[in-house]
Amino acid sequence: MKNAYFPQEIEKKWQKIWEENGTFKTPNESDKPKYYALSMLPYPSGKLHMGHVRNYTITDVIARFKKMNGFNVLHPMGWDSFGLPAENAAMKHGAEPEKWTLENIAYMTKQLKMLGLSYDWDREVTTCLPDYYKWTQWLFLQLYKKGLAYKKDASVNWCNECGTVLANEQVIDGKCWRCDSVVEKKYLSQWFFKITEYAEELLKDLDKLPGWGDNVKTMQANWIGKSEGAIFRFKVVEKDLEVPVYTTRPDTVHGITYLVVAPEYKDIEALTTPENKEAVEAYRANARKMTEIERLSNDRVKTGVPLGTHCINPFTGEKFPLWTADYALAEYGTGAVMAVPTHDERDFDFAKKYNLPMKVVIQNPENPSDCKEKAYTEEGILVNSNEFNGMKNTEAKKAITQKAVDEGFGEFKTQYRLRDWLISRQRYWGAPIPVVYCEKCGIQPVPEDQLPVLLPKDVDFSVVGKSPITTSKTFAETTCPCCGGKARRETDTMDTFVCSSWYYMRYADPKNDKMPFDKDLINHWLPVDQYVGGIEHAILHLLYSRFFTKALRDLGLLDFDEPFKNLLTQGMVLKDGAKMSKSKGNTVDPDEIFENYGADTARLFILSDSPPARDFDWSDAGVEGCYKFLNRVWRLISSNAENIKVAYALPTTLTKENDDLVRVVHMAIKGITNDISNDFQFNTVISKYRELVNAIYDWQGKKSDLNDEDKAVLSFAIVTLIKLMSPVAVHLCEEAWTELGGEGSIHAQDWPVWDENLAKASSITLIVQINGKVKDKIEADEALNQDELKELALSSPKVKELTEGKTIVKTIVVPKKLVNIVVK
C-alpha cells in the first residue's frame, strides 16, 4: 500500500472497476427485502452544483448503508430533461434543444460518476426521449378517458417572458417561478388535470405519511386549503335571479348588510341597473387591467362600486344592496360574498370606507363589543338573530345552515382552495399533448398505437410571441382518427411537472415497451422508501406526484396510495451565509473539488458539518479539514498495512488495553448505526469516525511492538473502521479493503454488528451530585447495586467535607450513573 494518499488515482481506478464488474446493478429478483432510495432527478442544466452533490451524496450513503444491511437496493438516476432552458439555449446559440440537452446529460453523467455514486445506470430515465414521453402521452390518454384530463376556457396565469401559461403552483407572489417576471391573466382554452377531484384524499392521506416533515405536510395542507361552511342563495329583488354565496360563518347570517360579487362574476351585467352601468363597467375594466401584483400591493385599501340592485335576507326579510369589489375572488367559492362588517375584518374595512350599515349579531357576554372600532371575530353568543338568540355561535353554524337546508335556500358545503392543474404549455420542448381537433368530430385523442406523437424537427426557434412548434410545416396537419378527414394537431406541450410526476415509477421497469411499467414490478419496488430532495418542491412536484399515484391507482395500474413513504428535505448549500448563485459569485465548482481533493473528500465534507435537513455553509477550510482527515486515515492504514489482515480473528481473552479498544470499536458501530437509522444524522456519524480514528492512534501511541494479539485487535479496529466509513469514503475504503486482503468489494460486505455487552466502557463513572450540582466523579464497577453506589458516594472525601454538619434529607440513586445527595 502506498504511503501517500492519491485520491484522484484510486478514484479513477475503482470507478472503472465498478463499472466493468457491474457492482451496483440491481436485480429485480432477489431473496432480500427491497429498499428504494431516490434523489429528486435533476434538470440537465449543464453542470452539477453543490446542491446536487449534497442531495446525491445523502441518498448514496443511505443506499449503500441499506445494501450492507441486507437489502436489495434500488438506487437509480435520470433526467428531468424537458423544459424552457433548452429552448432558450436553442434560440441563443442556435443549438437544437435535444442536442443541447443530451450534451448536458453526458457531461453531468460524467460528473456523477466521478462522485462515485452507486447508481444502476441500466435504469437511467430521460424524460425527453420518445421511449419515455410516449408513456407520458399514454398516461395522459388514460387520464383523459377517465375524465381527469379536460379542456376548458379559463382565466389563466400568463408569463410573457416565458411565452406560456403557468399552473397556480408555479406563480410565486404573482411572479413566474422560473423567470421572476410579473404574471398576467389571460382568458384561454387550456388543458387541465382534475387534481381537485383528489383534494380530500390528498389532504387526508397526509396523515399516512409519518415519514414526512410537518413543514411539508402543513404547506400541502395549506395549499389544499379545506374549509367547511355553507352555501346560501339570496333572491334578487329587482330581477328574477339568485346570488349564491359561500361562507364559513353561517352563524353571522343575520348580520348581513350588503353583498359583494367579484368583478368577473358571471351574472354581474344582469345585476347592474342602467344608472350604475357606467361606473360598474369602469371598475371592471380597471380590475381586468390590474395584475396580481397590483391587486396585492394595494391590499387593505379596498375599493368597489354598488350595482344598484338588492337582495333579500331570507332569515330576516331585510333588504340589502349588491356591490362589486375586487376583494371578492371569482375563482373561489361562488364568486360572491355575504358581508357582515361586524364580524369580518375585510367587510369591516369596506363598510367603514363606504359608510355601509353594521349590525352586531355575535357577542362575548363577558366583554361585549359594539364593533364600532373593529370587527369581533372571536367566538360568542348570538344576538339580534331571532330564534337563534342565546345560542353559542359554534352551534349556531350548524343550526342556521340546517334551517337553510330545510327551507330550500342553502346547503352545507366543503370548499377547497386547490385549483385544477393547468398542464398546457405554449412551448416546443415538452411532451406533445396527444390529441387532434377535427371540425366534424371535435376533440379526438390520438389512438394509443400511434404513440408517441413525436416532436417535429422542422421548426424555427427564432420566432417571438408564439411557440416554435407552430412553425413546423408538418406537425399540426393530420387526419382525424375518427372520420379520417382533415384535422389539426394540438400544438401545446405538457408542463414538465407531468413528466416528473411518474418518473420514479419508470425506474422499476425502465425498458418496458408495452406499458409504462409492469404492474407487478411497480408494486414490488414502490413506494419509494426514502426520497431525498429540496424543500422547494414541497408543493409542486410532491403534490403532483401524489395526485398521479392516486389517479393511476384508480386506473388500476398500481396498488398503493402514496408514492413516497419517507421524505428527507435537505437544506440549501450556502457560502458565506448566502445561497450559492452565479450572480453573487459565491459558487464552488464540484469539478475543482474533485480535482484538488477527490470525490471522497467532497462526500465527507458535504455530510460533515450540518444535519441533512439544515442549511449547510460551505467553507474552504472545512474541505481542507476533511482532506486532512482522510490523509490521517490513510496514514493509519498504510503505516500498519503489514500488521493488518482482514482475516485475523480476535482472541477471546484480551489485555485491559486491548479490551478497551475493542469496546471503543463496538461503541462506534452502535453509535454510527443508530445515528444513520435516526434521521440520517451524518454529521455525528462523521464525528464518530474521527473519534474512532483518534482512539486507534491513542492506543497505538502506547505500543512499541505489536504482538499477535495486538495485531488482531488493530486489524479488527481498522477493518471495522473502513467498513463503517465505506458508504461515505467509497474509494478510499475500497482500496484499503483490497490492500488488506479483503475479498470482493467492501460495498458488498455486511454492515458490522455490535455486541451490547462490549458497546460500553468496562467501568462506569459515577456522578456524585449534592443538591443537583456535580461535586465528584468516581470510577465504579457497574455491577454495584443501588445501596452500594450510595455507600460509595457517601464515602467520597469530597462529599464528607461538603456534608459536614449538614443533614442529608434524601439520596437519589440512578443505577449505573449518578447519586444525588440532598442536604440542608
Next chain:
RNA sequence: GCCCUGGUGGCGGAAUCGGUAGACGCGUCGGACUUAAAAUCCGGUUGGAGUUAAAUCCAGUGCCAGUUCAAGUCUGGCCCAGGGCACCA
C-alpha cells in the same frame, strides 16, 4: 395576520429516557520537529472570580415564571430569526 421550523462558545454544531452542557470539527493561541517553511504531532480555548501556577468557587443553553432531588430537554407566557401561506369569505 395565520401556519411551520429554529434560538446552545468566536463559528458549524453535539447532548436516546429529564441525570457530567459544549462531543467532533473549524478558527485561534502556545509548544515539538525543521536551517526555514509546508506537512505532521502534542497541549490550551464558554464567561467571570481566584492563584506565581494550580486547586477551587460562581454564572451560563433567547427572556420571564413554574414542575422536579435534578431542566438545553417538561409546562405556561413572552421575545427574536428563517421559511411557507395570505382579501380563500
